[in-house]
Amino acid sequence: MSNYYTEFFCLPDPGLLQKARAALARFDHLREHDSVTALIVYGFEISLLEDKGNSTLWIRDLGGYVDADEVLDFVLRLASEIELAGRWGFEYSYTCSRPKPDGSGGGGAIDLGAATIICKTTTDEALQAAFCG
Secondary structure, three states: OOOEEEEEEEOOOOOOHHHHHHHHHHHHHHHHHOOOOHHHHOOEEEEEOOOOOOOOEEEEEEOOEOOHHHHHHHHHHHHHHOOOOOOOOOOEEEEEOOOOOOOOOOEEEEEOOOOEEEEEEOHHHHHHHHHHO
16 A cells, blocks of 8 residues: 655745744644634644744644645635735645655656657746746
């Protein structure tokens, strides 16, 4: 049997230490008290970077198990609750304990007859396209 892993981390900065602390408090509240939505915050961890006075959050997977939608849902919820603005994105990696067709992220396609690359996709390229057009 194969094991699938999704690994990621991101460093969003809400701009103010009080907003970063509000994000941490909201995360803790959801995890501890909200039985309906608490499931969205179990697959990842969040903390402040260790620099004093830094407002950058460190959001990361818990041992290779996270659903990217959980992270997106949480950040969207934060955006309205602590008034975040601008654009934000993150990269994540799919891996599998055994080689399998659906066991990794990214990829490419070529036209063998024309000997040309049709497309190559990485999360970095997708984020650049989303943010830069």
